[in-house]
Amino acid sequence: MATELLQIEPAELRFVFELKKQSSCLVQLANTTDHFIAFKVKTTSPKKYCVRPNIGIVKPNDKCDFTVTMQAQRMAPPDMLCKDKFLIQSTVVPFGTTEDDITSDMFSKDSGKYIEEKKLRVVLISPPSSPVLLPVNGDMKHDPSNEIYVQKDRVPSGVENIPPPCKVSDEVKGLEPAQDMKEDREDEDIVPRQAENVGDMKPAKDDMQLNLTNESEELKSKLSVMDSKLRVAEVTITKLNEERHRNTQEKDLLKKELEVLKRQINTKGSQAGFPFLFVCMVALISVAVGYYIHP
Template sequence: MGTELLEIQPSELQFTFELKKQSSCSVHLVNKSDQYVAFKVKTTSPKKYCVRPNTGIIKLNATRDFTVTMQAQRVAPPDLQCKDKFLIQSIAVPFGTTDENITSDIFAKDSGRYIEEKKLKVALISPPPSPLLIQNNAETKQSLHCESSVQKDRLVSGVENIPPPHKVTESLVQKDGLVSGVENIPPPHKDVKDVDGFETTKDKDEFTAAKDVEFPIIEDVEERKPAEDAMSLNLTKDFKELKSKLNTVDSKLKEADLTILKLTEERSMNAREKDMLKHQLEMLRKNSVKQVQVGFPVLYVFMIALISLAVGYLVHA
């Protein structure tokens, strides 16, 4: 593909480096093609940076930004040199593709589709000097100027101008350098070699998908230590009290379970006794009815017989 898919600005990520402080940098992407373009951000240090968003879709003739946040660092690198790199992959996708449709298979190297890759280096810059520091430097220069004026006045008045100790030491060192015949030249500054291996397969494999997760703010551990110790002691005490209360509640629950079990057994026994009494009462009622049914006809027959005898006697009389 001859045309360039994306225009990336800036070409280098610059972070203002301060210990224990996060730093952010924005990257501007411009779609220069006549298609939808999907992009993906990778880095050689995924644990150190947060990229939001790390993937996305740029529509036709549209732009999009993503933010790179560097995690707060506890130690400054030598000479503020950084070897971290970012890789931005872009590929043309069909019209109507959304951010939710982006998968890792789209950027697979074995898919045979053209994937445009651009690399961005990372540069660390020092923060601007504070107004207080500028004021201190101005006061120092003024004091040095006053000191030099006093020394000139001493020369005019005939007083011996004795150089300060640090100047005497410097002159002795320069003299020794002249005697030995070797010029006292400071050692050359060693540049940190930033190996540009972008074209090698090994460096390409070092790039990992950037994370889209914010880093927690790092606080001073030494300042937090007393507060954390006191908090941990309070938490331990509260935990022990809570544990003892839970044990007490547990024992009471066990006693309540036993009481409920006894009451349940007593209730079932009472129910059984009640059923037995009902059954016995029913049996007694049935027996009394049978007795009444058996005895009533005999008495009735006996009465009829007596009445018949009496009527017969009266009729014959």
């Protein structure tokens, strides 16, 4: 395709480099065509930079901006030279396409679609008041103007004033990391890694929600089964308690009946014999009668 899909400004990413400070660079994409253009940003150092947004749609004859933020670094690169690169891919998409419709397949060259790729290199710039080494005729020398500021910051006791820690601005917070790319040392071509974008993450979220729904339904079914088992157990315990109470009552009745029977047996035994006094009287009468009959 002879027509350029997107015009990119600036042609290189320039960051003001300061130790332990973040630095941002604004990039503008201009769509001069009559088509909807989808873009995707990749980098060779995804852990070092954040891009917001890293994908998007540029409407016909419209512009779109994205911000690249370099994370705070603890060490300066040699000679302030940076080999990091960015790759901006763009392709024509159907009319009315939104960011949610963007997938990684849109930027795949295997599909036969035209994918426009533009590379941006990273340039590090020293801040005006930073005591960094400046290259002069191949030799590294200190900037004399910076030495004055360093001397002013020193305390007479010999202890240097430590500047307060820099706060991260609200604009920098929440930036999304750019996607991975590999750098070929021989021809310095950029080979992008496969990374998930916002459109690809939605099915994963739907799957997670579906799994959570299924798990909640399984838990509910298990809880209902447990409730039914508990109810059956409560009914069984109630029946056992009632039977125990009945058995106790029957046992008490049997004890009472045994006591009554014992009393009846004792009463009958006492009624079956003759009293001792009665026996004595009968004996005396018998003796007297015998004496009178046989004098």
